[in-house]
Amino acid sequence: xxxxxxxxxxxxxxxxxxxxxxxxxxxxxxxxxxxxxxxxxxxxxxxxxxxxxxxxxxxxxxxxxxxxxxxxxxxxxxxxxxxxxxxxxxxxxxxxxxxxxxxxxxxxxxxxxxxxxxxxxxxxxxxxxxxxxxxxxxxxxxxxxxxxxxxxxxxxxxxxxxxxxxxxxxxxxxxxxxxxxxxxxxxxxxxxxxxxxxxxxxxxxxxxxxxxxxxxxxxxxxxxxxxxxxxxxxxxxxxxxxxxxxxxxxxxxxxxxxxxxxxxxxxxxxxxxxxxxx
Numbered sequence: 001x002x003x004x005x006x007x008x009x010x011x012x013x014x015x016x017x018x019x020x021x022x023x024x025x026x027x028x029x030x031x032x033x034x035x036x037x038x039x040x041x042x043x044x045x046x047x048x049x050x051x052x053x054x055x056x057x058x059x060x061x062x063x064x065x066x067x068x069x070x071x072x073x074x075x076x077x078x079x080x081x082x083x084x085x086x087x088x089x090x091x092x093x094x095x096x097x098x099x100x101x102x103x104x105x106x107x108x109x110x111x112x113x114x115x116x117x118x119x120x121x122x123x124x125x126x127x128x129x130x131x132x133x134x135x136x137x138x139x140x141x142x143x144x145x146x147x148x149x150x151x152x153x154x155x156x157x158x159x160x161x162x163x164x165x166x167x168x169x170x171x172x173x174x175x176x177x178x179x180x181x182x183x184x185x186x187x188x189x190x191x192x193x194x195x196x197x198x199x200x201x202x203x204x205x206x207x208x209x210x211x212x213x214x215x216x217x218x219x220x221x222x223x224x225x226x227x228x229x230x231x232x233x234x235x236x237x238x239x240x241x242x243x244x245x246x247x248x249x250x251x252x253x254x255x256x257x258x259x260x261x262x263x264x265x266x267x268x269x270x271x272x273x274x275x276x277x278x
Contacts, residue, residue: 044173044186046215048075048082051096056088059124061139061146068128068137068150075130080214081171082130088123095121095236097172102230108250111230115247118237125240129168131156131213138241145243159192161205167193169227169241172234173216184265187218189234193227198259204271207261220262223273228252 050071054063064086071084087093095118102111124141134152138145149155157168170191190210194202207221222229228248229235238245259273 044175044188044214044216046080047173047188048079049085049171049173050083051085051087051093053090053093054086054088056123059086059088059141061126061141061148064126064128064139065137065148065150068135071128072130072135072151079130080132082135083171084128086126088125092121092123092125094118095238096125096127096240097236108253111253112247115237120238120245120247121240127241129157131168140240140245145241145245159206159209161209162199162202164199164202165195166202166206166223167195169193169239170235176218184217186216187220188214188216189232190219190221191229191232191235192221192223194223194225196225198223198225198257198273200259200271200273203259203261203273204269207263207269207271211263217265218263220260223259223261225257226252229258231258 052067054067067086068084071082075082085093085096087096121140124139126137126139128135128137128150130136130150134154134156135150136155136157137148137150139148140146159166159168168190172189174187174189176185176187188210192206203221203223206223207219210221211219222232222235226248227239227242230253238247257273259271261269261271263269
């Protein structure tokens with residue numbers, strides 16, 4: 001498997017959009033690089049998060065894969081976490097990034113109605129996530145979910161601690177607007193799915209791995225044995241790249257098993273859970 005090749009690139013967002021448009025033989029307006037490209041590219045030190053709209057008639061696994069390779073080349077060597085999301089329209093962009101804080105008292109019927117209305121993609125959708133020298137592409141269309149390594153030898157979204165596997169699902173970076181330097185002003189929120197019971201030691205270990213991985217100094221990591229982080233608006237209504245892509249039943253929605261660990265500037269590690277195993 002080839003390595004992820006990085007090259008220094010200081011182009012402005014317009015240059016990035018123009019390059020993508022040229023690559024797909026269409027105008028900048030025709031390919032629609034969102035304003036979020038600029039915002040996301042600047043979100044955090046060592047992190048690049050980019051979104052591209054590619055019209056459905058041009059959407060294919062081959063084109064998205066080539067775009068993912070191009071994205072890798074455009075990244076500079078300081079990027080340790082990088083994500084490219086490719087959607088066919090702005091509605092599906094919202095599905096990838098926006099959620100809603102469901103209160104524990106929220107009736108399941110109301111949650112079910114909203115998830116069916118907001119959550120399921122109606123068009124092809126793709127996402128490539130890279131950590132250091134590995135990147136994996138996940139591509140969904142009407143035939144189901146496909147996964148392909150873009151570079152590296154192992155899936156970078158799989159973490160391990162205390163004999164269990166943890167699947168990295170999603171992240172968001174928030175700008176606090178203050179602090180002594182860029183690494184202190186940002187907060188990285190990470191969402192992990194664990195195979196097996198949640199353990200204090202495992203969740204703490206994974207959180208420490210994330211703190212060591214990224215130069216962002218404020219890190220919070222949320223854990224569940226599934227992908228239904230319905231109490232956190234930073235997680236999408238429905239995780240678009242789960243193999244089953246189905247709405248949870250009432251028992252799953254009510255499952256009181258989750259954990260969150262964090263490390264903030266000037267503070268020690270902390271973890272809390274509704275239900276930790278040993």
